[in-house]
Amino acid sequence: MKHPRFEDLSAFIDGELQDEEMMEVKAHIDVCKECRDRVEFLLALDKGIRETQEKWDVDRFTSEVMERIHPPVGRRNLILKVATIGIAASIIFGFAFTNIRDSYRENLNKEKYQLITQHQIISSGDMGIIFISERK
Amino acid sequence: MKLRRYEGQEDKDLILWAQEGDEKAFEELVKRYSNQVINLSSQIMGSSDEGWDMAQEVFISVWKNIKSFDRDKNFYPWIRKITINACYEELRRRKRERTISLDNVEDNEPSVDLPDITYSPEEIFDKKEINEVLATLINTLPEHYRITLWLRVVEDLSYEEIAQQLNINIGTVKSRINMARKLMKEKLSMYYMEEKDETSSF
Secondary structure (H helix, E strand, O other): OOOOOOHHHHHHOOOOHHHHHHHHHHHHHHHHHHHHHHHHHHHHHHHHHOOOOOOOOHHHHHHHHHHHHHOOOHHHHHHHHHHHHHHHHHHHHHHHHHHHHHHHHHHHHHHHOOOOOOOOOOOOOOEEOOOOOOOO | OOOOOOOOOOOOHHHHHHOOHHHHHHHHHHHHHHHHHHEEEEEEEEHHHHHHHHHHHHHHHHHHHHHOOOOOHHHHHHHHHHHHHHHHHHHHOOOOOOOOOOOOOOOOOOOOOOOOOOOOHHHHHOOOOOOHHHHHHHOOOOOOHHHHHHHHOOOOOOOHHHHHHHHHHHHHHHHHHHHHHHHHHHHHHHHHHHHHHHHHOO
């Protein structure tokens, strides 16, 4: 009795033999226990391989994927908040600085005016007003 | 406005919503197919960690290209193709030094010459630890055998579909699957022969 080759049994369980070959192999294994055992072994091997598939943490995987596609709202809001605070701080600081500078200039002008009115200007030069005062 | 229900929704509807930009719909699709994709990419990459990372790249690619997907076709075969292409591209890009390259397959006969000992399925597959043993042994197969066998046995692709996915001819598919099964059979035989020897030595 001619037994099918291993590769024929392999193709047989995959349904990948020609119709005539499939029928020949089937007819043989119906009457040959040894080949029937070999086929059962191959089928059990395939089933065992399918059962080696792991069960993954799908929730964790999915949230990692979605985070990469669309960063979470919390993180986006944080960036927005930091930017807003930065801009607000710049505006406030700039406003305060301008006010202080203007106030200083105003005080400086007042002092100058006082000096001018209290003293007599004798002469002025290139480096601003130079006056020689006479005590009244 | 009617609230959408995502869980239990058909793929076709989820895909349509995802194509309109609904991220929740896409999230549901990721949940449905992530197990299969991670398992497949792990087998191709040869490692669970790399499989996990590659699977993420796959879904990001799916999201970017989802508008081009034809909803009349099945969704998973499309993802599977992206997975295989992405993994193979990554492997080629790394240019790993291997004895057997990805493109130049040499279908060698198994190097270990063992007697053809066939244990009955009950002797082997009813053992408690068989899943662990098989998972370990399958990882020792040369990668082109392992991947081809996985596509046949787990992904349930025909020889022709495998040939198209891997850009090889059907004869090579048949040869690789045959060789993979032969190697697995011999490795299992060797494993349980050693186990029997250890047991009998006591």
